[in-house]
Amino acid sequence: MPVSSGVRERIRGFLDPDDDIQYVFPADILGSTTPSVFFVVTRKTITVLTTGYWSRKTPKRVVATTLRGHRIGPVRTETTPWFKFCGVDYEIDDEYVSVVHAADAEIMRDAAKPEDPLPDL
Structure with missing residues (x-):
């Protein structure tokens, strides 16, 4: 099941205000x-938020943040x-495999771009 808009709003409270999920x-x-986590991919970062023991829908705190240039998969x-x-092994439901692939495809697409041969123009 996709992550609801209510959960997304709670997640936004842990992110940089000028960043977009x-x-x-x-x-x-x-x-x-241990409790579940949410992976949140924004324009700038990949943030991992832990949830509570009683609810997988309530983010509690940030447990890891990396720059957006990292791949999540394979x-x-x-x-x-x-x-x-x-360094941590994570398990996901089948429906989220395509989400990980999409997030990683953006990184791979950007890495495949050639450098600007005339950056000063």
């Missing part, structure tokens, strides 16, 4: 009993979809 999806730390799909990000 491009992608957001829930994930679980693989093999852990997502391994042999069993339950999972990926490693900043």
